[in-house]
Amino acid sequence: MxxxxxxxxxxxxxxxxxxxxxxxxxxxxxxxxxxxxxxxxxxxxxxxxxxxxxxxxxxxxxxxxxxxxxxxxxxxxxxxxxxxxxxxxxxxxxxxxxxxxxxxxxxxxxxxxxxxxxxxxxxxxxxxxxxxxxxxxxxxxxxxxxxxxxxxxxxxxxxxxxxxxxxxxxxxxxxxxxxxxxxxxxxxxxxxxxxxxxxxxxxxxxxxxxxxxxxxxxxxxxxxxxxxxxxxxxxxxxxxxxxxxxxxxxKVSGNGVVSTPLVAKDDKTLYFVTLLGISVGNTYLHYNGSSNTVEKGNMILDSGTPPTMLPTQFYDQVVAQVKNQVKMKPIVDDPGLGSQLCYRTKNNLNGPMLTAHFEGADVTLAPIQTFIPPKDGVFCLAFTNISTDVGIYGNFVQSNFLIGFDLEAKMVSFKPTDCTKNK
Incomplete structure (x- = not known):
């Protein structure tokens, strides 16, 4: 749906x-x-x-x-x-x-x-x-x-x-x-x-x-x-x-490949993996932020969802840390942008690198994967919040990675790749 x-x-x-x-x-x-x-x-x-x-x-x-x-x-x-x-x-x-x-x-x-x-x-x-x-x-x-x-x-x-x-x-x-x-x-x-x-x-x-x-x-x-x-x-x-x-x-192999286990759940359709936390620059944020325990299979890898969706408490922490590290004032006077974290800039946003810390796999994300230009001169964080404890890893942050799903070995692998040249 x-x-x-x-x-x-x-x-x-x-x-x-x-x-x-x-x-x-x-x-x-x-x-x-x-x-x-x-x-x-x-x-x-x-x-x-x-x-x-x-x-x-x-x-x-x-x-x-x-x-x-x-x-x-x-x-x-x-x-x-x-x-x-x-x-x-x-x-x-x-x-x-x-x-x-x-x-x-x-x-x-x-x-x-x-x-x-x-x-x-x-x-x-x-x-x-x-x-x-x-x-x-x-x-x-x-x-x-x-x-x-x-x-x-x-x-x-x-x-x-x-x-x-x-x-x-x-x-x-x-x-x-x-x-x-x-x-x-x-x-x-x-x-x-x-x-x-x-x-x-x-x-x-x-x-x-x-x-x-x-x-x-x-x-x-x-x-x-x-x-x-x-x-x-x-x-x-x-x-x-x-x-x-x-x-x-x-099969995804070679230099730079990192892999994380697929987590089996009752829902056989969805690809569940475990996200331990996200680093904004050098600042590590624990998933959900409520305890040291991270539930297995707390993220869904979904190519049909553009933004990455995080539980509200965790999302708020990520947004606050991004604001702290981007040396520009967020847009607050454009009702068309809603509550998203957005910035005005003529060039690509020089934002912080984010790292998704999956179980066994650190996936580093550049601004091209985390900030999306909805219109000329505006870049917005391509994350949003969700009311559930299970988040969704959307297709914006999946871009420029060769991602292999091995349902036999129950593993997902990530390899940084310029997908515009992956013919």
Missing amino acids: AYYLTSFHPFLAAIIICLVFLPLHFSPIQGNTNEGFSINLIRKTSPKIFPQRLRGLSAISRTPQSPISAYLGEYLMEISIGTPPVKVYGIADTGSDLTWTQCVPCNNCYKQLNPMFDPQKSSSYSNIPCNSNLCHELNTGVCSPQKQCNYTYGYADDSMTQGALSQETVTLTSTTGESVPLKGIVFGCGHNNTGTFNDHEMGIIGLGGGPVSLISQIGSSFGGKMFSQCLVPFHTDVSVSSRMSFGKAS
Whole structure:
């Protein structure tokens, strides 16, 4: 679901939509072979259920890949669906599982620039029958009059998608120009979709850890459930792209890599890690500041949420220390900026370096990752507060890092990288 951040939204109005994709419903899938691949991002199993394996992959000699570019605070992933393939641009979202796109006929849909996917024009499209194990697994899976499985997938801000749970061929392109068809991918063909989506977003690509996510569906086909991303910074020209990779070829290694454990919780979708504290310059601030005990899994890594969201007490401490170290007066006379910490400057803000101290991994953040220009001559701290004890590590601070998610080893790795040059 798209989730508006009330304290952050005022200064980003009409610039970004802050999306926290926290899914309410999900179900399983699986596949098999042994290569890695990359797919387009452009700036959200049981063998008994899915006996059909992914085919046509063994001949791929190189890792498939395609660009990833920044667009309005989100990252749009390009995949092709159907036969013949139709390009779909969906929000790349590590905070949800279901991959879906708007489909013809669309009874209640938001406006999109590109044509909607028409399942009747695809020879590889099939509806999942309501007597299948997958439909029974879905809490909201219900039978249509045609005995097909209909789904409802909700998000935390009451955004949702409703439609037919289906299977299709998803096609990617390798570095050698070869097509990589992945047959039998389960996705949502959305006929009723509401929420805070712009007209470039044709749906959501679910990259969470749950059983119905794209990662879980194709993981065993490429050597394991692993993927890596390199997000270009906010306001990067859309013609400048990077990439996102999947499978064992996506492993992040080399000089400068630091890693932190993924923390298992009841919610299998979200990627929980442990943040011990944040340093502003040389000043260390303990997470939450209330005790010396830090709860394991207190931060969610979410590519679908632009700002970093911290528990209010901790957020207030970070803001106070940033104010103390920036030798300029904050903006206090611009109601359009809300309560955010912002400064007027013609050049990039010369603010302090921040270090996120994860368990076993110190990740140093430059001002380009922590201060965002919502308009010319203004830079604002890209953090906001949240009323829960669990925070969200948003995509602004994830930019310019090659970040590897290894669901097999249960680790996340960070490598400082100029993502504008990571072709």
